[in-house]
Amino acid sequence: MYLEWLIRDRVCHLSDFEGVVVENVWKSYGRGWVLRGISFKLVSGSTLLVVGPNGCGKTTLLKIVAGLLRPTRGTVLVYGSTPTTMEAKRFTGVVLDHPMLYRELTVEENLRLFASLYGVKDYDPYSDEVVEMLGLHRWLKVKVGELSFGWRKRADIARAMIHRPKLLIVDEPLNGLDTAAAKTVSELLYSHVSKNRGIVLAASPTEQPLLDWMECGRIVDGKLVLGR
């Protein structure tokens, strides 16, 4: 099945496509297929919420788009480049199901480190609107290892958005957050999209109500099916 979201009404070559192109992606870990020919296009400013039961391949699909896994077959292009290239990584922010910050460093040190790795000049976490929106100000001087899971998750989202990526890839962002924090993160993601930036997101069934503004696709038997 071939799905297209909000595609502009013109024919363009895949490598010129302003967004994400996933074409006929298959993935196997050795026995059987996890993904079976998934295809979609995602233009800037649009969203894809991938849902499905545990083990259906949501995280696998996200990791392939993020360049952390290679598809067994098929093509993935992020703004015209394969996801493992530096060009694609500059456009992408990734949040996985586990926080990816250094536990021995403070939140501020982590953010400053990743700002320099993403080439963000003169980054100041104290004037970062994402940090403010997530309520991280008072935790900036605290070591990540001393934070609760929810605050670590919020700090990780701030890390992924430090360079204001054109594409945000997020795996279960609301998992482990209380209701207020989940609402804040949902609003943050909404404001990200409103700035003409894209999101590919995987969510568990409990997270879906707060993300109902997103275009949705279910993974069924390794294939992506449009709709909730």
Place this chain on the structure above:
Amino acid sequence: MILAVEMLVKLVWKDIACTARKPVEFSGMLVFAAAAAVVVAYAALFAGDRAPVYAISLFLVPAFISMFVAFTGFIREFEEGTLDSLRVAPIGGELIFFSKLFFSFILIGVVTAAYELLVVFFTGGDVSLLNPYLQMLALSYIVYLAATASLASSMLVYSSAKSVLVPVVLLVLVLPVGQSYIPLYMDAIAGIVSLQPLLSIWVVSLGYSLIASALSRTALF
């Protein structure tokens, strides 16, 4: 180029800060160095010729330290989930590898230096282990060990048998070049200085580091 150097410095600083704030690992390495120094000093005091004792210890002790260091490299990043944050960042695999190599070099170098000073202390002031030519040889060996530890760490990061395979792979990779250091160490302790083997061994160490960098990219990305 300047940006790459800046990133390299930040990555090495990050590893140093993480290790310094996790004192158990570093203290453990120092305790190992002290225990090794006691044994070697004891053997040296009773040996007729101290050169073989020192030479073999300078081959073995840094090699053992590099095993610990291999576990603090990519393997620790993987276990703490931070390796993925480096893999998705727009930085080259070589840069990440070199940052680990530099950090490993610093860590092995510091612990080896502590070991040497402790040997001097336990032998009651025998400074033959500290001669500059010997130190230049030892430094090139530490470069080689740092590259090997980083390579083994990157190769085995996804292996479920890494706790066994890291020491095995390290010893297999270190032995062929490492054993050639023993006669050079013995000459150095005897006061025989020759620049040609010193240069050769540095070329081997640096060349190997570049090859290891290329290999690690394949393993990690």
